[in-house]
Amino acid sequence: PSLIGQHRGFFYGNSSGIDVDTNYLTGQSLVRKSPKVTSQVALSDAVLAGEFKFIYVYGTNPALTLPNQTAFRRGLVKNDVFMVVHDPHWNETIEFADVVLPATSYLEKEDIVVPWSHWHVRKSNRVIAPLGESKDEIEVMVGLAKRLNTGSEMVYEPPWEALEKAFDGALAKDTFQQLLDGNQVQMKYKPLDEYQTSSGKIEFVSESDGKKGSTDFPYFEPTKTGPDEYLLLNSAVREYTHTQFQDIVGPIPAIVWINPQDAEKNGINNNDEVFLANTLGKISASTQITDDVPVGVLWSPKQFPGKNGVPFNTVCPSTPQHLGGGPVFNSTVVRIESV
Structure with missing residues (x-):
């Protein structure tokens, strides 16, 4: 769009346009050491190579979704790999789990789902009490922290208090209490004339990646196929x-x-x-x-x-x-x- 003078003209997601402090919610802003990040695409190779001895899976089904499934599954069945799956449904990944924890569905927990295609948000209320032994993600993490005697206060902060801090300045005109009361509220959007690039401008080529030999514009490279x-x-x-x-x-x-x-x-x-x-x-x-x-x-x-x-x-x-x-x-x- 920028090539023909359009200031904005395409949509992928608006997560970088809203101002919820997700770094606070994840604890990233409260620690000095950055966590190790592994490419999800290459995760099968990392698991097979033995990079992870403990794997905790929730909200996903990697035994179907990850590419190169043979490598991933071979890595999971190694004797020195221990995997926990926390999910509301029985799925293919559970077949490889050492421990299975029942999770609450969206009907059994309270939550706030920040939209990615519009600016309005509303609290999601629980419809029924959790069934059986099912627990939500926060309850499990806090329980593990207590068992491990983790002393960090951020782990035990009540979730709704943490959310209120993370939403500070993120709403256009409403209050966080109005959100909790069940009202539909509007998110505040970052200025549209600012870009999340190092220069603050639209960049046709990344300043950092350009040094690695990238071309100015993406190009299509056809996939080569041989006979048959x-x-x-x-x-x-x-x-x-x-x-x-x-x-x-x-x-x-x-x-x-x-x-x-x-x-x-x-x-x-x-x-x-x-x-x-x-x-x-x-x-x-x-x-x-x-x-x-x-x-x-x-x-x-x-x-x-x-x-x-x-x-x-x-x-x-x-x-x-x-x-x-x-x-x-x-x-x-x-x-x-x-x-």
Whole structure:
């Protein structure tokens, strides 16, 4: 947008535009030592390499979502790795856990969810009391801190007091008490003529990354495929949010779309079982022949759990993108093999 004179013109998220002090909530602003940060995309390699001996999982299902699943799962089953999963639903990651803790769902706890696509926020009230032995994340963390005799006061600060401090100056005209009383309030937004860059301006090339040889503008680098190789694309399907709701509507379907010309070339009919394979592993899927994908391209629903316990992300590489460090799920190259 900036190339044609648009001051603002695209949207990715507004987390950097609001003024909630998340560093205070995480405790980052109260400690001197910065925590170690590992790329989520490359986490499978780190786990396999033994970088983590204790893993605590909550709010995610990495045994389906992380790329390079073979490496991740091999790392989890090592004898010197201990994993705890804290979740309201039984999922694939729990199968690898040493301890499973039941978590409260959004219906069983009070919370404030800061929006990422608009500026209005309201307190989320609890509908029912926590069922069984389920506990929310804060209750578990405080309980662990007490067992470990952690003396830091920030760990034991009542959560709503911590939130009030973090929201200081973050609301446009309302008070935090009005938010607690159930009113819809509006967040204050940072000035639109300021940018979260080192120069405070729109930068077509990063001052820091530019020294590493980056070009002025992003460019498209086509994924290379060899003879009898295919580009495997994936995307979400409407019944699921990532891997959620499989316990309600059933597993994400293990299917693959294939162009009629590619199907004929490989002697494939509708609903045939095939393997999609590369150097990382192989997954099985049922074929659906369609003109909705071009020649040389396959498509599957993302993160399907797969047949025989081998998930889709087994064949996805764990190499982070050069720009931004994101995943390369849609740069996955596979061969088609007979079952």
